[in-house]
Amino acid sequence: MKIPQGFSKKDDTRVCRLRKSLYGLKQASRNWNKKSTAALVKFGFTWSREDYSLFTHQENGQFVDILIYVDGIIITGNHEEKIQQTKDYLNAQFRIKDLRLLKYFLGIEVARTEDGMVLSQRKYTLDILEDSGMMGCRPSNFPMEQHLKLDKCLESHKTDSTQYRRLIGRLLYLQTTRPNIAYSANLLSQFVSDPRQEHMEVVTRILCYLKTMPGQGIFFLKGDDLSLVSYYDADWLGCQLSRRSRTGYVLLLGGAPIS
Numbered sequence: 001m002k003i004p005q006g007f008s009k010k011d012d013t014r015v016c017r018l019r020k021s022l023y024g025l026k027q028a029s030r031n032w033n034k035k036s037t038a039a040l041v042k043f044g045f046t047w048s049r050e051d052y053s054l055f056t057h058q059e060n061g062q063f064v065d066i067l068i069y070v071d072g073i074i075i076t077g078n079h080e081e082k083i084q085q086t087k088d089y090l091n092a093q094f095r096i097k098d099l100r101l102l103k104y105f106l107g108i109e110v111a112r113t114e115d116g117m118v119l120s121q122r123k124y125t126l127d128i129l130e131d132s133g134m135m136g137c138r139p140s141n142f143p144m145e146q147h148l149k150l151d152k153c154l155e156s157h158k159t160d161s162t163q164y165r166r167l168i169g170r171l172l173y174l175q176t177t178r179p180n181i182a183y184s185a186n187l188l189s190q191f192v193s194d195p196r197q198e199h200m201e202v203v204t205r206i207l208c209y210l211k212t213m214p215g216q217g218i219f220f221l222k223g224d225d226l227s228l229v230s231y232y233d234a235d236w237l238g239c240q241l242s243r244r245s246r247t248g249y250v251l252l253l254g255g256a257p258i259s
Helices: 028-042 080-094 122-131 161-174 179-191 197-212
Strands: 054-059 062-069 072-077 108-112 116-120 217-221 228-235 246-253
Touching: 028 054, 028 080, 062 080, 072 080, 108 122, 122 161, 122 197, 161 179, 161 197, 179 197
Parallel strands: none
Antiparallel strands: 054 062, 062 072, 108 116, 116 217, 228 246
16 A cells, blocks of 8 residues: 555655445445444334334333434434433444434435425435436426326337436435326336337426426424325226236325325
């Protein structure tokens, strides 16, 4: 190993010895998950079996929840003292950086109002439009034409499959706060193996739709209503490729569509 030029003094050949490596190793994520899980369980948290990134602690009507994604952590609860104790414990174990109130996490922006909380992906949406060269496009009032039936379109010209897959992947993540594009994005994801020009035109229509309101998101009304309501409907023989029936659904949490 050699120190970069200008980094050290003249004739100084000392280098840093790497005792433990974390980033870039295939086993790093597994080791980090194992260590962080053991530390939280030791502190009294319960590891959720439904969502392996969620840890909960409940005692005498008080609760603290921790959500972990790689090295990003969200801590919430109804007991400030227990939350602070959890932060101090994590800092002693891993030396964390406290960013205070949640404002931005994994591309999701969090805004608080007197009436509730808004989750949006405005910056993420604008990045998609800019990277695809659609910042100057004409906005559209709907993501896809009604009753549009897409098939493999083998007679149409092929399009750039790499760009198509990248856009579909980003749209699938964007539906986290934009459930109104979920149907269109999932429908188009069926053709990532062999995308055609007609498929790309529908993707372009979705981007034009996002241009209309890039900051639109999910609004959670303040209150104690956490009722989960679901609506389902079936499209008999709706799939043009397999002639199978398809099921559509929407999940509402406290009146807000979450999926």
